[in-house]
Amino acid sequence: MSKTLCQTCGDVEVRKFLSLGQQPSFHFPANREEAENERLWPLELGFCEQCSLVQVLESVSERILFSGDYHHLAGLTAGYHEHLQGLADTLAGLFDSTDGRSVVEFGSNDGSLLDKLAARSFDVLGVDPVGQVTAAGSQVVKDYFSSTVGAELAATRGKTDLVVALNVFAHVTNLHDVLDGVTSLLKDDGLFVTESHYLVDLLETLQYDFAYHEHSRYYSVTALDEAFRRHGLETVKIERIPTHGGSIRVYAGFAGAHEVDQSVIELRELEDSLKLRDSMIYTRFAERVEQHREKLNELVRFLKNSGARVAAASAPGRAVTMLNYCGLGPDDIDVVSEISPRKIGKLFPGTHIPIISQQELAGDNQPEYALLMSWHIADEVITNLRNEGFRGTLIEPLPEPRILER
Template sequence: MSMCRICGGSVKEFLDFGRQPVSDAFLAPGDVDGEFLFRLAVGFCTTCTMVQQLEEVPRERMFPQDYPYRSSGSTAMRSHFEQAARHFLGTQLTGPDPFAVEIGSNDGIMLRTIQEAGVRHLGVDPAQSAAEGAAAQGIRVRTEFFEASSAAAIRASDGPADLIYSANTISHIAYADSVFAGAATLLAPDGIFVFEDRYLGDIVEHTYFDQIYDEHFYLYAVRSVQAMVARFGFELVDVEHLPVHGGSLRYTTARAGERQPTPAVAEWLAREETQGLADISSYEKFAAATRAVCADLVELLTSLRAEGKRVVGYGATAKSATVANYCGLGPELIPYVCDSTLEKQGRLTPGSHIPVRPPAAFSDPYPDYAVLFAWTHAEEIIAKEQAFRDAGGKWIVYVPDVHLL
């Protein structure tokens, strides 16, 4: 067994996705030799119950200066972050001179609303291209990784933070001890550290296996987060379920003893007990369901190819790397995938080397079927591409099982 990165307990492996690429490392055609690969395997800590990867990818490989993901690329996510910012402006950021820090601020979509409200703020993100986009909008950004040393520097220059916020970032960071040490240094005595991440309970219940890729080092549940933050002097004081990314939880933490936990914490712990999230057998069943979905998807795509049907991919997402490489999907089954991110167009998907084309290619002409890799934005995409269905096209979705829309 491996050792838990949080508590030092034993981690029991339950699913091995084999050799995988860095999920957002899109390749230039002809530049596929020497591609970095790692073993993507996940396990369950038998002590603190944290689900985690067994092999860490160097952070500079996952989040280089030209990291292509942009939070503002989705209408739904823009709305989500605006609502989050307005919530904090009406609750935590109401003092005489409040200060908000966002870890993994990306292109500044959340901080933009806080900046427009005239509130002191700072984004921390290692991706220079994304940080430059935020800075161009007047948002203050430090282009670096958040850890104990950077937090101390921020405290020295800007003072304590009333709010430290992070969305879909804290679970990416294997060195949780340094992150929480930094939060302890930077946070005001009555401040809150709030982070959102994909919820393990939703992943297990709906077989969202593609939510497991290099960036998601930890898969959080309420019980494991409660145990994790307690090790670093924090207390979980509130939990809120969010619809984004197929189901996420917003965890609100504070210094231990500073705030009374809401009833939601106990309610979610009880729900997880019923679901069996502290039982290794639940993850073994999840692994079996994952293998079945992969087999069914390959069988469907192979059958459609034999029938002469045209199938393409929609959304060159990070999570599609897990699906394509674990299931062995390449250009012979999916000749190209359409994506609106300019930085990905004209390149090849990591590992599977499927060409990425702009959205205009989707209707030129429409395919018979499209694999909806960006299923977390299904409602938005299907409404946008109604002409595809009107032309007789069908969407292929593989969670929680393989089916057509």
Template sequence: MSEGAVATLRCRICQSPLFATFVDLGASPPCEAILTAAEVDQGEVAYPLHARICTECLLVQVPEILTAAAIFTDEYPYFSSFSTSWVAHAKRFVDDTCERLQLDGDSFIIEVASNDGYLLQHVRDLGIRCLGIEPTANTAGAAKDKGIETQVCFLGAQTAAQIVERHGRADLVIANNVFAHVPDLRDFTQGLATLLAEEGTLTIEVPHLAKLIELRQYDTIYHEHFQYFTLLTASRALALGGLVVVDVMELPTHGGSLRIYAQHANHARPPSPAVAQVLAAEKQAGLHTLQGHLGFEAAVASVKRGLLRFLLDAQENGRTVVGYGAPGKGNTLLNHCGIRADLLPFTVDMNPHKHGKFLPGSRIPVRPPSAIAEAKPDYVLVLPWNLRDEITAQLAPTLATWGGKLVFAVPSLDIVTPEGSPQ
């Protein structure tokens, strides 16, 4: 390579050169690289957060500047069970899917990216044999403490073959909210196919790019998410492992997700009418063309202006604002907007592993939820807006005692007076 030359980025599905921009969010540190008190006075690395779109297959993707192994470490700070609504969602999924597929005590279920056992605990309670596959040792340890057998590894074709040799192939393979997190789509999808019994079913839940665009959810773009799917591009990715989509459901989770059901192509049942319906809606929205994906940066700029205007006005008027939550999406928002502790002095989080630490990039302190009642702020900026109902219910009784209000930045600035608070 000659001096000054730049390596060509290539699409994860079709290997075409990547040169078209979907949105460029500048540079940002890894969204879950939360800092200890000792680290907060040290240097920190930020990496480009520039989402491209393949002009051939239309997959929106972030280049693999950070490897999955560097992101999903043995001290990964995200534990799924800290969200009660997410655990309830997992239980509904397990109950509905086991009934739908007629799974029972003779069946076998594998979940990929099983985290702390938030989902497989419900499979265990039904008396169905199950196995978790989870690369982060600390969350896998929490699952093992619940009595859930968990294999600590990244899934690929090779590790899948080793797991099948020991445990057999699964009637149901669950890969919820992980398909966006893998940089090697081909190897991962072939691993899923290897795990799946000949007539088994794979389920995937993944945020829907159509909703990301419609509701300006740009903060869901961060280094953990390597790609962003429509049903069309998810179908193309699944084909890398010889899998085809047989059904789809639209879900409200994560601001709007797809639950995709897939099977081996040579054993697949005919696709349900819902598949054609979702594809038709995507086409109508322009998402089956390159042109339909362009122009998102203007929407991103509008969200940024609205939030900064609110924070600056609040400060100038002597109003106090603190944060709620320390999610990955919040770090994208805060770093893209340049928000630091002068505008948001602290945030709180339910996860005790984050208390006493600092958000990456912004260096905003993370405190226990009790800090809100102690500070009695005028406003609470909710960073995990996808948990709006859950968090509103949690905070409403507390905020009502002094008339505090909730603030949501996405899809546009929304200031909410919880029920029972003085207007």
């Protein structure tokens, strides 16, 4: 395979530390024939010794993934809406008054945050390839955010107080082009606010399942600092937040424009102490991932041998990575349950386990066990399953396979 360069540093080769085998894309085959023609890609992770960015070595063009049957919009949970309410309040709290203050959000998805910001008197604009009008009528430019789009918006609408991007840094094709767009759009004293899955949390809680093709990069503060530095930006404040099993909300501004908060210094110190630029932590992670595959297989095999049926509850992207990496197919997992009508009745990517509705899972013929594939929001999922009437025993697959007593 050709060598992969760090997407932040550009000229530094990424060192491979983990192979997650052959993986499908996040597309649900409608029938056997489609399943047989499914394409697989090797999924491998590497890290950069200069900036500690962790990234997928082979990535699929985002345009392929965004086209057709893309399920991103289906996924906003109640917990995430609450999270966005909190973020909207926090952003409003940055100003004495939000009147006349402007926000551009790229990767604005269904516009949930835009509408919440508009309700707090911000002047809002979204940029998203889906480009739909939001529920409350906030305007969205149908495009991928780029240096061109940023410069055009600055010229036609003026510069903005805030640029916001949630969970898009992981999968933008050209990070530096996007950051060029941010710097041309941001006012001199403006703030760029991003949320990204945090590498330290990912390593600590063994979240290899979050590596899927749409999400090809995993950031530390060290890596973000390096990316920002190249564009005259600096990190000024960081909050650790629970999204996705551990994320960071990072505020950046033009270098010298804002006072740097203690939170930035603390997380840089934490990362230095973990030695995120040395291979040791990644080698250890890869060993733990392999052990996890063995443990999960042992547990499922034990349950199946005892005559029980085992389901997997929900089919987010991370479930695709885990079940395919662990080699768990229809002989191991009887069914996968879902609430999205776009997945029900189809086959699970790669392993081709039939997908049934959550109602059916909780119906007359219930399996005895269910693996919680959205384990990072376990409380919300467990409440849903119990409310639906599912009485089986629940298993949390990560960080350790664990049978729950609730």
